[in-house]
Amino acid sequence: MTDVVAFDDVLIKALREAKNVVFFTGAGASAESGIPTFRSGADGLWGDFDMEDYATSEGFTRNPKKVWQWYRDRRQDMADLQPNTAHNVIARWQKKASNVTVITQNIDNFHQDAGSDHVIELHGNIHQFKCLNDHPVVASSVNTLDEPPLCEICGSLVRPDVVWFNEPLPQEAFEHAEMFSRESSVFVAVGCSMDVYPAAFLPAFAASSGAYLIQINPEVSAFDKYAHTLRGKAGEVLPQLWLAVWGEVFS
Ligand SMILES: [Zn+2]
Structure with a gap:
């Protein structure tokens, strides 16, 4: 049974009249599709795996083949999973409003699978590849290999194009994220724990420009103090929000 969320009139008006809207999604949004979150423990991505081995450049350099195959296994795990209602509502929102x-x-x-076409990825994409010197590599030419190939341009190892724990965010993606956050009139954080910097600066950028901050999260987060919080799972809250803002049932 889905809990019914009561929406504040101010929030609905802000979304309906927003000049620019940002949806900022974190692990909670994909958890509803069955993607493990970046936690340790039985239900987390890392489980018995040591993230020092699988999510740092040192771990990759120590044992490239092991790390390469681990990511291939994760991609295979994901092949059976699909975007959920939260992704679908956000994709539809992009088509309903052009901003x-x-x-x-x-x-x-x-x-992207749900149909969104303007997605800024702060932590990369597990289906994309680059070499250790950041040359992009065509995924279909490498994604089924048993071990990492060498870059055709510079000869260094090819790796998944994801941000590991000891690495900075991709500069261009973060600059775009900052720009759109600063230009937003409503900033909606969906399933974000807000404890990972610098990503957690984005709502602060939005707030500094006067944006209305909304959070959709079933759990208490560091963002509770600053945002209008809609307590619940994204896949349950977002269709209700759609109905409240657009006056039509999301289906
Ligand atoms: Zn290269």
């Missing part, structure tokens, strides 16, 4: 930008911390490509 919607999606910024995501997720690497699963689910926003």
